Amino acid sequence: MAVIPLIHSPIYDLNLPDTHKVSGRKFSALYSEITTGAMSTRFEPHSHWPATVKDLTLSHDPDYVARFQNNLMTRAEMNRINLPWSVQLLERSFLMPNGTLHCAKLAIENKIACHTAGGAHHAHHQFGYGFCVFNDLAFTAKQLTQQRIADRVLILDCDVHQGDGTIDICQGHADIFTCSLHGQRYVGPKRQSGSLDIELPDGTEDKTYLDMLYKTLRTIMRDFVPNIVLYDAGVDVYFADALGKLNISLDGIRYRDKLVLDFFRNKQIPVATVIGGGYSKDPAELVQRHLSVFQAAADIY
Numbered sequence: 001m002a003v004i005p006l007i008h009s010p011i012y013d014l015n016l017p018d019t020h021k022v023s024g025r026k027f028s029a030l031y032s033e034i035t036t037g038a039m040s041t042r043f044e045p046h047s048h049w050p051a052t053v054k055d056l057t058l059s060h061d062p063d064y065v066a067r068f069q070n071n072l073m074t075r076a077e078m079n080r081i082n083l084p085w086s087v088q089l090l091e092r093s094f095l096m097p098n099g100t101l102h103c104a105k106l107a108i109e110n111k112i113a114c115h116t117a118g119g120a121h122h123a124h125h126q127f128g129y130g131f132c133v134f135n136d137l138a139f140t141a142k143q144l145t146q147q148r149i150a151d152r153v154l155i156l157d158c159d160v161h162q163g164d165g166t167i168d169i170c171q172g173h174a175d176i177f178t179c180s181l182h183g184q185r186y187v188g189p190k191r192q193s194g195s196l197d198i199e200l201p202d203g204t205e206d207k208t209y210l211d212m213l214y215k216t217l218r219t220i221m222r223d224f225v226p227n228i229v230l231y232d233a234g235v236d237v238y239f240a241d242a243l244g245k246l247n248i249s250l251d252g253i254r255y256r257d258k259l260v261l262d263f264f265r266n267k268q269i270p271v272a273t274v275i276g277g278g279y280s281k282d283p284a285e286l287v288q289r290h291l292s293v294f295q296a297a298a299d300i301y
């Protein structure tokens with residue numbers, strides 16, 4: 001059994017009111033469950049460091065990065081991100097992209113690595129959106145290909161919302177394949193056209209979802225064999241999620257995460273996992289959902 005690299009930082013937590021859609025303390029709660037529970041011996045924590053402004057401008061407009069860094073964003077821009085500007089938000093926003101990059105590098109060495117955050121897929125080149133400031137997935141894919149660490153990167157986005165920002169940033173890069181499997185209907189950013197987009201009707205249930213996912217993985221492999229997969233294991237596909245409209249059970253999420261990891265493990269393709277979205281009034285219930293991808297990693301590797 002492999003020891004799985006675990007990327008985390010205590011500064012991921014956000015100090016948000018209980019009425020906010022985002023559970024600000026889910027990151028440390030998740031880390032605590034992983035490192036103190038039955039899986040603890042399977043994971044080895046790794047620390048990382050913030051991205052530089054120069055690093056971030058490979059995937060974001062320099063003016064946007066500078067204005068965010070210096071708290072010069074307009075109210076409308078911060079409303080679009082829907083998180084209040086704070087030094088804490090600033091620090092985690094610079095740290096999280098490098099967390100996913102570090103996770104990917106460790107995955108290449110170890111076949112698997114897991115990040116306790118990440119999946120900021122609504123962040124575009126020039127603006128943030130929907131709780132996402134800088135796009136860690138697009139950042140990582142672009143850094144990996146530019147640094148020639150990987151020739152072909154697959155971003156597999158199973159969050160219930162489309163990875164519209166990821167598509168915006170990665171468009172035109174033949175070495176990055178963006179696949180988003182998401183709900184057909186939700187209020188939010190305008191849909192983009194990525195390498196492969198699968199839209200699922202409201203109320204989609206486990207069997208249809210898992211069949212479609214498996215078919216999608218096979219379709220991707222016909223067109224694009226990646227050196228590494230960045231897997232957004234968003235849990236807002238859950239039937240009781242506060243923002244999602246699909247009808248996926250907790251067992252369905254667990255099966256999905258195992259299916260993805262098992263599929264790429266069999267093909268000897270490394271996978272870096274990020275947690276993506278998940279929304280609930282009950283933080284403990286939400287942590288149980290996010291634990292799924294870590295449990296799948298512990299079971300499969």
Ligand SMILES: [Zn+2]
Binds near residue numbers: 159236277
């Ligand atoms: Zn989402």
